[in-house]
Amino acid sequence: MIRAFSLTAALAVLMAGPALATGTCSTAPATQFKPKATLEAQLKSQGLKVRQIKVENGCYEVYAVDKSGKKVNVAYNAETLQKLDNAEAGED
Numbered sequence: 001m002i003r004a005f006s007l008t009a010a011l012a013v014l015m016a017g018p019a020l021a022t023g024t025c026s027t028a029p030a031t032q033f034k035p036k037a038t039l040e041a042q043l044k045s046q047g048l049k050v051r052q053i054k055v056e057n058g059c060y061e062v063y064a065v066d067k068s069g070k071k072v073n074v075a076y077n078a079e080t081l082q083k084l085d086n087a088e089a090g091e092d
């Protein structure tokens with residue numbers, strides 16, 4: 001009984017996985033995007049050294065280096081600055 005419940009719960013989580021992904025790129029016009037400088041300041045306060053921020057299809061794609069020297073590639077909704085699960089979200 002418990003085993004069947006565990007299996008059912010695990011299956012439900014796996015099926016819901018894509019639906020649980022957070023965020024998408026903005027569909028608003030670029031005039032409604034928050035400034036790149038705002039995102040850069042936020043990232044610097046988190047200890048990241050920003051190398052480049054590109055705009056791609058309503059997303060800011062960030063290339064940075066963390067405190068330990070590891071390269072970081074992260075995408076943010078350009079309108080809300082919400083961090084996205086998919087670092088390649090704005091790419092075609």
